[in-house]
Amino acid sequence: KSVQTLAFIQHMVESRFEGPNLIVVPTSVLPNWEREAEKFVPGLRRLTIYGTRREGMFKHIAESDLIITTYALLRRDLEEMEKYEFNTVILDEAQNIKNPNTITARAVRRIHARMRLCLSGTPIENNLFELWSLFEFLMPGFLGSQHAFQRGIVKPIKDGDAETLDYLRTRVRPFILRRTKAEVAKDLPPKVESVTCCALEEAQAELYAALARKLRAQVLADVDEKGLAKSQMSILDALLKLRQICCHPRLLKIDLPGFSNNLPSGKFDAFKDMVMEIVEGGHKVLVFSQFVQMLQIIRQWLEFSQIPFCYLDGASKDRFEQVDRFNNSPDIPIFLISLKAGGTGLNLTSADYVIHYDPWWNPAVESQATDRTHRIGQTRQVFSYKLICQNTVEEKILKLQEAKRGVAEAIIPGQDTWKSLTREDLEMLFEV
Template identity: 35%
Template structure:
């Protein structure tokens, strides 16, 4: 399925149905990229709270499956600890972003295929990225032998299709694989009627080791100072702490002002690159919002390094002429499918309907400002569905404030009128609870 059409929820629904029908004799296992572990757990808790889901991830991980319905882990951990997983029985195995096993000779693919299971599901928006052999590898996992040996498949399908675009072979391969594939695209007339005009998704990220250490140190240093202050001084210290923690959650380099921006040092950076890869492979355009011009510059560097694409960067220092040229290039040109926008410079007034995706890298905690930014593309003139990704770091103040605003309508209304000022009025104990790592 295309991104945003609910592959994760469909898979969770199946696990829930198996449990209800008492067919889940052993836990289900989800194997996914590290960036998606938090999302899987959050989606389970939200849509299927009766499922006992656990993650096998992080330094204190334990594979205790006695009372679990679902275990969520990563390709990397499975590859390194495959013997541990092979000793368990799994009622169902779901591999998310299944293109991760496209290289049949890789240790990762071999580890996945070594597990015992009663059934297998592969989730992917891009089952074939470069060569048809990638599709063969996924089918070799789902239904071993169905498409013949690798050599036979290459001779019978891959070579005629890739080299000569043989239409008969294409039709034959589609006929052979179609009973095992559910393929839905946002452009399908039967799908588009069922979709809301705007899909908003919370994308949950983990802090890296580097981020965790800095975050804890900053909280410990500042929370005591806040407790010993009052009035305008206290409010200033709360805002200072909140800004520091936002920057740490964005990327350690954003806070320290030193070093090179590396995606592995930030959960948000990894998630952003993962999302951008999918968006670009679907030939779509995206707006990437951040509150900070400095973070925008870091994102430009990161995207150039990881994707070999130079994004457009719309910020307050541009002249009016440069802004107009940049908007025209994005709307009607092929200069870049990515536009980074500093929220204050481009949060209102722009018409950027060429984008069908929005990523909020850091959140303002003001639904009105967030909606105004999203409406750069979700507006009159937009003929396609818009998918909005809100990046939230698990276990930090970002997750806790987001939950507070979501749970209390009156708080959401308060943030519209006061922005983040309400945070400075919280008690010392409430601030400790919000800012501490969990």
């Protein structure tokens, strides 16, 4: 997407379209865009608005071809940025404005530009309303008001109305250019994805069962009292605790009478065996987890086992040094990455194995993470493993993903989404 976008900007500059072109990006991928721009459009006059001393930068906007800034800074610099008329404003990882009522979403809508463009691998992460927010930035009013869209589109589609789904698809299709890897990289080697089932250790299974029974009673009582929508937080919190036990009991932060969380983890044991086999086979592997604490546990084991690795989470300041070290050092076989920090904007084609330590609702996010290595430049077959604990919430989440696929896929092919849970789904998730 970034190369296509830069080529498009180069074309507009050469065709004498007046005005600078603004790209707004998440802070984590700012260096990536600078590198790509330097590499692919070296002739353009570039300006990166970043850092604490930005006051003097704004006066150079008018004479620049390409301006890059971040969502966080755009909110702060809005007063300055509103003074300019841009040729285009482009949002990278546009799901950053998926909630239309945030300060960020409101800020980008106030920028003056002749043309607007959104780039995203996951335009619908959780619900259809996110699509409305993107279109409200691109073409205000195109999908009606927030209320009308909720009432006339979201609700009927949720209730299974195929006609409304078809209407929405027809309405948005002319404005979506979908670039699939299969079309772009005919020579890309195949990706093999598989689920690896792990058994809980005996004591770990007892802890899981005791907690699941306790949480099930709490959550269902909550739902009966407040309804599903208002119990969202307690449902997610309960599911989080069960997922933590599956990953490793040490992640669990609550005291359950009669139980210790200082227990072994069946999944961690299976993971260690898998990693040793991959490393001994001379391969490189990316390991993703949503839990930074889980990455720390893996990190301790790697240090103890004297296996070299690279590491990246939201707090890492040396993001690109870690990427370069991993890509350029044949003797570093493992890269530990938190899903939030490294799920997008990285190019790690030196790896040919991916392990998702813990699954979550959204397969699209997992798939984006796997595509850090399965992308243009990859010459080997990529193997992706998802570790799942049998007879637990993890296995049930997978079943739900299968059952609830489809809404986003119908609007934007290739996207999966998690729709709202029913009470029956909840009972199933917390069953022991």
